[in-house]
Amino acid sequence: MPDLSRHAIGVFDSGLGGLTVVRSLMERLPFESIVYFGDTARVPYGIKSVETINRYAAEITSFLLKHDVKMLIIACNTMAAVADKTVKDLSPVPVLDVIDAGAQTAVAQTKSKNVGVIGTPATVNSNVYARAIHAYDSGIRVFSQACPLFVPLVEEGWLDHEVTRLTAQEYLRPVLAEHIDTLVLGCTHYPLLKPLLQEVSGPGIKLVDSAEAMAERTARLLSERGMENTHRELPDYRFYVSDMPYRFQTIGERFLGRTLGHTELAKI
DSSP states (O other): OOOTTTTTTTEEESSTTHHHHHHHHHHHOOTOEEEEEEEEETOOOOSSOHHHHHHHHHHHHHHHHHTTOOEEEEEHHHHHHHHHHHHHHHHHHEEHHHHHHHHHHHHOSSSSSSSEEEEOOOHHTTTTHHHHHHHOOOOOEEEEEEOOOOHHHOOOHHOOHHHHHHHHHHHHHHHHTTTSSEEEEETTTGGGHHHHHHHHHTTTTTEEEEHHHHHHHHHHHHHTTTSSOSSOOOOOEEEEESHHHHHHHHHHHHHHSSOOOOEEEOOO
């Protein structure tokens, strides 16, 4: 079997949100190289048809596989909800997705067996988190809430703005009324709102950050398969987008919490 340890991890998203996953990967696995693709020309995915999302996912998978990645991470909840099988069927390397990682963590954390999920309308309407959670524990009650305004508020940089706080209070009210003890942040934009969401939810609610959960799952899989990079050398980070590299770089640095480096425009 070839030595894949030095090969990069491929991460893809419909746009910027997957950078929260990249940030968690950088912190958890500091020697792993990463190739990221953000489909900024065709975002948002949440309002597209299942057929279209599957076609986009197939194109991006083919693009990343050409970069000799050792695994693929679907960092977009919407894509993971509807195109997971398409990606796995195309990929000769392991595929992980944020939904399964978040579901596993929620099941491990909840004591009351009442779990809330917030996400985009497409993710919530697909009911994918409830199915993923019930696959691990059918006795858990799942209460989902679509939060369509959170993504534009995050991209606007209004992470601790009064408008965002009022919006969060409105969205979370029906979920919190169900006496949940765990809340899954079912969109990769949402970790940037974590302090505000914790404040609105209260100290008794555990937030599941799917980006952090994804980094843990990735570390475990690489270790189990002997694919982790044991060479203590500087990793290579490459960022590709399908449109607007400058905007991606500017807003992306807020998501990453560090300088992004060169972003390339890629045709897929």
